[in-house]
Amino acid sequence: MLKKVRQLIESVNDTLKGQLNLEDHGGRSFEGVAVRVAQRVLAMAAAIWHNNATNAPITRSLTAYDH
Secondary structure (H helix, E strand, O other), X not given: OHHHHHHXXXXXXXXXXXXXXXXXXXXXXXXXXXXXXXXXXXXHHHHHHHHHHOOOOOOOOHHHHOO
């Protein structure tokens, strides 16, 4: 049970650090970092929603946006 939860948490952390490039966020204050993180997470959530809402036969993979 705990192994699955840990794997999920590590997967989310890897996505946030890798795809969303959160290690080089560029914020200078806590508020700046929070805004930049929120923008990137919201953009990824919007992309996932768009993939589900369009009912396209071939959905675009988020892996293509990896840096």
